[in-house]
Amino acid sequence: MNDSSPTGRAGRYTLIGIVAILAVVLIGLLWMGVLAPHPMDFAGGTRVALTEYHAQDPTGVPAELKSASLIEQGEYLARAADCAACHTADGGVPFAGGRAFVLPFGTLYSTNITPDKETGIGNYSDANFLEAVHKGIGRDHTRLYPAMPFASYTYMTTADAAAIKAYLFSLAPVHAPAPQNTLSFPFNQRSLMGVWALLFNPDKRFEPRTERDPQWNRGAYLVEAMAHCGECHTPRNLMQALNNREKFAGAVQAGWRAYNITSDPKSGIGAWSEAALAQYLATGHADGRGAATGPMGEAVDNSLQYMTQTDIAAMVTYVRSVSGIASSDLPEPKASPAPASHAEGVAANSDPRGKAVYAGACASCHDWTGVSPVIPSATLTGVRSVNDPTATNVVQVILSGSHRQAADTRATMPAFGSAYSDEEIASLANYVTARFGAQPSAVSAQNIAALRAQN
Amino acid sequence: MYVSASQEATPTLAAALTRRGFLQAGLAAGGALVVGFQLPLAQSAQPEKPGFAPNAFIRIDVHGKVTLIMPQVEMGQGIYTAIAMILAEELDADFSQVALEAAPPNDKLYGNPIFGIQVTGNSNSVRSFWLPLRKAAAGARAVLVQAAAQQWKVEPDGIRTENGQAIYDADARRIDYGALVDRARELTPPKDPQLKDVKDFKLIGNPLKRMDTPDKVNGKTVYGIDVMPPGVKFATLAACPVFGGTVERVDDAKARALPGVRQVIVLKDFVAVVGDHMWAAKQGLAALNITWNEGSNSAISSDDVWKKLRAASDKEGAVANSVGDAAKALTQGDKLEAAYEMPFLAHATMEPMNCTVHVTPTSCEVWVGSQVLSRVQATAARVTGLPLDKVTTHNLLIGGGFGRRLEVDMVDSAVQIAQQVDGPVKVVWTREEDIQHDLYRPVYRDALSATVANGRIVAWKHRITGSSVIARWLPPAFQKGIDIDAIDSAADIPYDIPNLRVEYVRAEPPAVPTGFWRGVGPNNNVFAIESFMDELAKKSNKDPVNFRRDMLDKSPRLKAALELAAVKAGWGNPLPARTGRGIALQVAFGSFIATVAEAEVDASGEVRVHRLVSAVDTGIVVNPDTVVAQLQGGLIFGLTAALYGKITIAKGRVQQSNFNDYRMLRINETPQIEVHLIKSGEAPGGIGETGATAAPPALGNAIFAATGIRLRRLPIDRDVLSGKKPS
Amino acid sequence: MVSLQINGEVRTVDAPPDMPLLWVLRDILGLTGTKFGCGIAQCGACTVHVNGAPVRSCLLPIGSVGDRAVTTIEGIGASAVGARVQKAWLDLEVVQCGYCQSGQIMSATALLNSTAHPEDSDIDAAMAGNICRCGTYVRIRAAIKHAAQT
Numbered sequence A: 001m002n003d004s005s006p007t008g009r010a011g012r013y014t015l016i017g018i019v020a021i022l023a024v025v026l027i028g029l030l031w032m033g034v035l036a037p038h039p040m041d042f043a044g045g046t047r048v049a050l051t052e053y054h055a056q057d058p059t060g061v062p063a064e065l066k067s068a069s070l071i072e073q074g075e076y077l078a079r080a081a082d083c084a085a086c087h088t089a090d091g092g093v094p095f096a097g098g099r100a101f102v103l104p105f106g107t108l109y110s111t112n113i114t115p116d117k118e119t120g121i122g123n124y125s126d127a128n129f130l131e132a133v134h135k136g137i138g139r140d141h142t143r144l145y146p147a148m149p150f151a152s153y154t155y156m157t158t159a160d161a162a163a164i165k166a167y168l169f170s171l172a173p174v175h176a177p178a179p180q181n182t183l184s185f186p187f188n189q190r191s192l193m194g195v196w197a198l199l200f201n202p203d204k205r206f207e208p209r210t211e212r213d214p215q216w217n218r219g220a221y222l223v224e225a226m227a228h229c230g231e232c233h234t235p236r237n238l239m240q241a242l243n244n245r246e247k248f249a250g251a252v253q254a255g256w257r258a259y260n261i262t263s264d265p266k267s268g269i270g271a272w273s274e275a276a277l278a279q280y281l282a283t284g285h286a287d288g289r290g291a292a293t294g295p296m297g298e299a300v301d302n303s304l305q306y307m308t309q310t311d312i313a314a315m316v317t318y319v320r321s322v323s324g325i326a327s328s329d330l331p332e333p334k335a336s337p338a339p340a341s342h343a344e345g346v347a348a349n350s351d352p353r354g355k356a357v358y359a360g361a362c363a364s365c366h367d368w369t370g371v372s373p374v375i376p377s378a379t380l381t382g383v384r385s386v387n388d389p390t391a392t393n394v395v396q397v398i399l400s401g402s403h404r405q406a407a408d409t410r411a412t413m414p415a416f417g418s419a420y421s422d423e424e425i426a427s428l429a430n431y432v433t434a435r436f437g438a439q440p441s442a443v444s445a446q447n448i449a450a451l452r453a454q455n
Numbered sequence B: 001m002y003v004s005a006s007q008e009a010t011p012t013l014a015a016a017l018t019r020r021g022f023l024q025a026g027l028a029a030g031g032a033l034v035v036g037f038q039l040p041l042a043q044s045a046q047p048e049k050p051g052f053a054p055n056a057f058i059r060i061d062v063h064g065k066v067t068l069i070m071p072q073v074e075m076g077q078g079i080y081t082a083i084a085m086i087l088a089e090e091l092d093a094d095f096s097q098v099a100l101e102a103a104p105p106n107d108k109l110y111g112n113p114i115f116g117i118q119v120t121g122n123s124n125s126v127r128s129f130w131l132p133l134r135k136a137a138a139g140a141r142a143v144l145v146q147a148a149a150q151q152w153k154v155e156p157d158g159i160r161t162e163n164g165q166a167i168y169d170a171d172a173r174r175i176d177y178g179a180l181v182d183r184a185r186e187l188t189p190p191k192d193p194q195l196k197d198v199k200d201f202k203l204i205g206n207p208l209k210r211m212d213t214p215d216k217v218n219g220k221t222v223y224g225i226d227v228m229p230p231g232v233k234f235a236t237l238a239a240c241p242v243f244g245g246t247v248e249r250v251d252d253a254k255a256r257a258l259p260g261v262r263q264v265i266v267l268k269d270f271v272a273v274v275g276d277h278m279w280a281a282k283q284g285l286a287a288l289n290i291t292w293n294e295g296s297n298s299a300i301s302s303d304d305v306w307k308k309l310r311a312a313s314d315k316e317g318a319v320a321n322s323v324g325d326a327a328k329a330l331t332q333g334d335k336l337e338a339a340y341e342m343p344f345l346a347h348a349t350m351e352p353m354n355c356t357v358h359v360t361p362t363s364c365e366v367w368v369g370s371q372v373l374s375r376v377q378a379t380a381a382r383v384t385g386l387p388l389d390k391v392t393t394h395n396l397l398i399g400g401g402f403g404r405r406l407e408v409d410m411v412d413s414a415v416q417i418a419q420q421v422d423g424p425v426k427v428v429w430t431r432e433e434d435i436q437h438d439l440y441r442p443v444y445r446d447a448l449s450a451t452v453a454n455g456r457i458v459a460w461k462h463r464i465t466g467s468s469v470i471a472r473w474l475p476p477a478f479q480k481g482i483d484i485d486a487i488d489s490a491a492d493i494p495y496d497i498p499n500l501r502v503e504y505v506r507a508e509p510p511a512v513p514t515g516f517w518r519g520v521g522p523n524n525n526v527f528a529i530e531s532f533m534d535e536l537a538k539k540s541n542k543d544p545v546n547f548r549r550d551m552l553d554k555s556p557r558l559k560a561a562l563e564l565a566a567v568k569a570g571w572g573n574p575l576p577a578r579t580g581r582g583i584a585l586q587v588a589f590g591s592f593i594a595t596v597a598e599a600e601v602d603a604s605g606e607v608r609v610h611r612l613v614s615a616v617d618t619g620i621v622v623n624p625d626t627v628v629a630q631l632q633g634g635l636i637f638g639l640t641a642a643l644y645g646k647i648t649i650a651k652g653r654v655q656q657s658n659f660n661d662y663r664m665l666r667i668n669e670t671p672q673i674e675v676h677l678i679k680s681g682e683a684p685g686g687i688g689e690t691g692a693t694a695a696p697p698a699l700g701n702a703i704f705a706a707t708g709i710r711l712r713r714l715p716i717d718r719d720v721l722s723g724k725k726p727s
Numbered sequence C: 001m002v003s004l005q006i007n008g009e010v011r012t013v014d015a016p017p018d019m020p021l022l023w024v025l026r027d028i029l030g031l032t033g034t035k036f037g038c039g040i041a042q043c044g045a046c047t048v049h050v051n052g053a054p055v056r057s058c059l060l061p062i063g064s065v066g067d068r069a070v071t072t073i074e075g076i077g078a079s080a081v082g083a084r085v086q087k088a089w090l091d092l093e094v095v096q097c098g099y100c101q102s103g104q105i106m107s108a109t110a111l112l113n114s115t116a117h118p119e120d121s122d123i124d125a126a127m128a129g130n131i132c133r134c135g136t137y138v139r140i141r142a143a144i145k146h147a148a149q150t
């Protein structure tokens, strides 16, 4: 195997090609990065350092917890920042890492953030921890991938980060080495992430807006520095950085569609009442709007359900201040239930398989009207996902179900992916959107296969 | 040693006995097979006033009420009614005066003559009890006639019986059985009572309404899961998801804090929560933080299972039947080889596993629906350390058996739980637990090879490789490397083949426990044989029906079934594109059945079964409507397996959990089904499992006819049918 | 304490409002005709009527029932249609093990209440959510049609 020249040459060309492309892209994105708006830029107004802000402190824990121990405060903040979501493997020990992120260029695994000295963060000093949270730099100076939302966490105060660390260090150490990432070149070059951070991480702590009231500022801090909503709901540019020119206008993440949460009344959440928004965030369900599933369901389970009412209200205030951007492909959700009779509503000449599967596996819970006779969170009327003509989340929920861990354990839906074929699932998704949504989808078996591959 | 095709005309019961001959002989030699029809009824509850109990099955009280003690358990197959009909027929009882009572555990009194223990399974309830019960009833009737003769001081010859009365036609005197009870009690039944002539049957052969149904349509029937002893608590359990794993530790703080949760019981390999109701128990179980010691099986996957099975299938097996010189004949002529593979399957009985137990220091009472009542009692005795007679059992109606309730694991764990609970406790498994901790229909591999010449099979070799359930379940029946169940319907293949060799290789899957599943051995074998027959027909350029018929000269009953099914199904009539007909034959459980499936396969590989037609010769039919119902249901059971059924293993655990991922055929996928009964005077055959056996090969052959694609693995793979995957 | 109207009677039970009706019926009230099959609304064994509509009681929290009338298999025979369905079930010998049949009868009765003369497609739509492991579907279909004619 000495004669490796053909592959060697090809390899060299590939390398040169990639470097050239990267150079061009880098220059372009340098421009983009420098000029791109930061997450809170939409609000305008005067920014002041936290120390200069004299109204109620928008950071830290809510009033109820002010006198709690540092560890308890850290627990609240760790939940607000939803560390567990990524740092817990499916069925694994919380914070012990190992959750897989399947990306187009390989699989990335989250790390163990329990205080285990060998495989966790047991040897992290406060400074090490801050470097990781604010800058995406690990203790051994390796660069973290921006799957770790340090470009959001960078807004977190040092005190809050320290409280989170105190909480994490109060946990039992778990020996759990993270599985090896399987990223392909050039994505396996961690040093490139330094360049990325240089471009896209503002590396700044939260700065309140003096014109805005304390509730808005608290909301801004929670949404941007902690809950990092934009990481899913804001579209990304080519370099995988958030494109805040379209802040909260929705994006597809890990095969799920994070919907438009701008104030657009038709495609966003402009038409939602404040109460509905608050209910949705706190419980994962709002009547007439639907239930959180997939990654949003996890965010409610791991994080949002623990937030105090005032914090939820603050987040609602902030999110609603983001001006509307219309998503042209998202119609206004149909507000009326489907007919009670199976024979009405969807043209009889549509693919009969979807209806057949619906009759067997779905109608018991969702009814032919879409209004669940069993549990409100199973009602489909008015729900964004069935009013999404791409049917992305409808398919995802059919494939993998919804496994909510929140208080109401019955609000789960079993996964149907392994028992039904791609054709059946495509046909079912099309039937569901046609029956309950404003516009039918036209999902194909190939689409289903592609989505399966991402799970 | 096995019934070959040439002997198929023997009465079916005899055939069945011969097939299991050595098993029966072995047990009889050990003294277990005592058919104690003359024994007094000792164990059963006594009537208030002394009645007439000539044997363990019949009790007549002074009011004329006839109580039949049911040795077999009712799980939907209609056996209560069929056995009652057999007894009432021979006794000339008034059917409206007949009551049923489940037999207590007692292998000696109520053991199945074929197995030697008290078991309902293998579709042999009617087959095995047909003659013994008729004799028992005829003996009782003879005694009643004698009692009447004494009373009237006339010759017994002039007395006949009808509708629960003895009648002396000479002077038109009549007397109710009830009035004869006191005299009859003093008399001894004759050794060899005269049996009725088949042509005189009044009940047998008529579609009688089943005795167990009225309470099943109004919610009154009490299944095992419905018993409510006073003060009962409710429990549910979780075993380690990995087979063979044990409990390491349990954090139950959250569970104990839940309202209604009473106890958390941690045992070696499972954890149970006891509550005021199932909801509390379920919530409590979900709130437990259990750390399992997964043991050595945590890496096992379906791939490992198949690798092992295929490797085992390469070895020679124990010879189950050998005719002519198959090895030599296989080297000559046109040869075809194929291997068929069957997946693990769960039973998924509609009524999830459950068992209710009350343990005190000196007693144990068990309520359960079981196919093996004496084993229930023995298990409870073993777990508690109590003597057998301190264990009372109540066998209740069964919400689906299918072989799952031939096991007593649910009794074992329930008794262990009850030992820790003060008062009775009902242990109900969640559906998830039921699917993930079954004893699964084993994976099988059937390697077949054959040569054909002039449109006939010259040589045939069939090697069956798979788990031996028999070896675990009834060890004496596993001898010389042969599992009599695993080779059933293969060793005694009905076709006229001059050179034949059938082998069995025992290969236990890693980690996964195996059990009997509706259709048992024939299920696997008939799929392989009948699929291969179709492949051979194709190789011989013959129509599948003709190809089979030409080799059935020595099996007239099967041939007749084939011809009837072909006619009724319209075999040969043109069909739309992508639609095909397939046929499958079977001699199993003493019944001769031909089934035609008509199925359509669309471009995406979806299969729509339009029609199933079966022609059935099951000998004398006791209750024809039940036979038809069993066939209809069995065919759907088999279709479900063929279309969807598979249990897969990853990381040592079952990946399926409930009906969302272990899919069942539903009413809107059910084809039109026709069952045609063939009149026969032969002894009754078994029927409960035949449909499950018939549907998969008929469907596979229909799919082949529709698409030209041969599926050699079950369940059918839509990706292969759509061309996405190579076949 | 939650008050429920079951088969025409008011029953008061000491149970949490999020407890599914199925377990209240079976384990507290002893109405065991309603069956547990899956617990996830996939089999229909637990079907009851709430104000006449078929509902899977394994998921229905008692707190959300309110004063709506619950009918179970034990009470369905009191209605003309329910009795007709039960009779059709017996006439055609639908039942095998019977475990699913409470649910089947409740679904079938609801169907006939809303559609007096159902076609095959109506039967498919109303009955596909009820699994019968014994495979009595052919007779269920026939019995529904039989009941519709009587």
Ligand code: FES
Binding pocket: C035, C036, C037, C038, C039, C040, C041, C042, C043, C044, C045, C046, C047, C056, C057, C058, C059
């Ligand atoms: S138990 Fe409710 S649908 Fe299965």
Ligand code: FES
Binding pocket: B076, B350, B399, B400, C095, C096, C097, C098, C099, C100, C101, C131, C132, C133, C134, C135, C136
């Ligand atoms: S009759 Fe047994 S499950 Fe339906």
